[in-house]
Amino acid sequence: MRFTVTIQLNQSEIPKDRSRVFLSLIKFWLEKENLELFHKLYGSKATIRKDFTYSLFLGDCKFKREIIEIPDKQAFLNLSSYDLGLGIHIYNALLKGKGHIYSYKDLSMCIRDIQLQKEKLISTDVAFFQTMSPCVVREHHEETNRDWFYSLSEEKGRKLFLQNVQIQVVETLPEAREDAQEMEIEVFKNKEVKVKHYGIEVLANICELEIKAKPYILDYLYKAGIGSLKSTGFGMLKVR
Incomplete structure (x- = not known):
């Protein structure tokens, strides 16, 4: 919706x-x-x-x-x-x-x-998305209770982003555990931005994404958003 x-x-x-x-x-x-x-x-x-x-x-x-x-x-x-x-x-x-x-x-x-608004139907194993709100790559350290944020222009940021998205998918769709491991994400035209969020500056990314996954996983990401903090104004996608 x-x-x-x-x-x-x-x-x-x-x-x-x-x-x-x-x-x-x-x-x-x-x-x-x-x-x-x-x-x-x-x-x-x-x-x-x-x-x-x-x-x-x-x-x-x-x-x-x-x-x-x-x-x-x-x-x-x-x-x-x-x-x-x-x-x-x-x-x-x-x-x-x-x-x-x-x-x-x-x-x-x-x-x-x-x-x-009319939603797009995704029926293939690859989709091209554009961010409508910046997407966030966050790493949370349990021992210090601190968060670190990464850029999708960095290899570590892209690797962590994929891991976070796989976890996100499986938490909502447990049946997708095996399919989520096959997911691939390519990042294009990334622009780093700093967004003030609840008193702190968060490093975020405005970009285009090519995601390869089963159609039902792509549909989920399209509708639910992608990455960290997505229910607080980050990670909304539109189909290119």
Whole structure:
């Protein structure tokens, strides 16, 4: 399931830590619509993988030191979910918020429109994707509880990215364990970017990907997003 949400802002400046802002909007309306699902996803003991992703289009915006300047005061939230039921719940939650104002500090956001988008059918063993939001390669060190982030321009980053994606696939699709090991990922036109995310700068990648895998795995990645932090505004893909 894939849809686009048009959001009107009360001012032309938003925090550079934009993922925190727009995820709070999703969580606010989801909590009002389905408290049980909200706690399942975001409660203190929640550990399940969230098989949805989103990206932001901010029009003719300008990135400054601590803010993003959006002259037309409008943002477009593109959301995709592999889990149809979850996608419907999020869609309904945001639909109920249509026309109402949600405030994040001094920023007010009002959902003006929601449009379903047609999904592409993937029926071959190879697909070409373009990132709609930067994808993240993260390595978590249990002993220090610290995260390290890598570029897809580096061999180590590409190797770790493939491993992370294989784990992601198998956690949601246990039956794909053998097929996931056959997956191949090629990276093209990579551009490294630093994104402010919950107070820290995250190294991320805007690129094109050629992925070879079974069609059902490609379909999953297309709908659920790819890589680390994908349910917080990273790793959304579109078929080229």
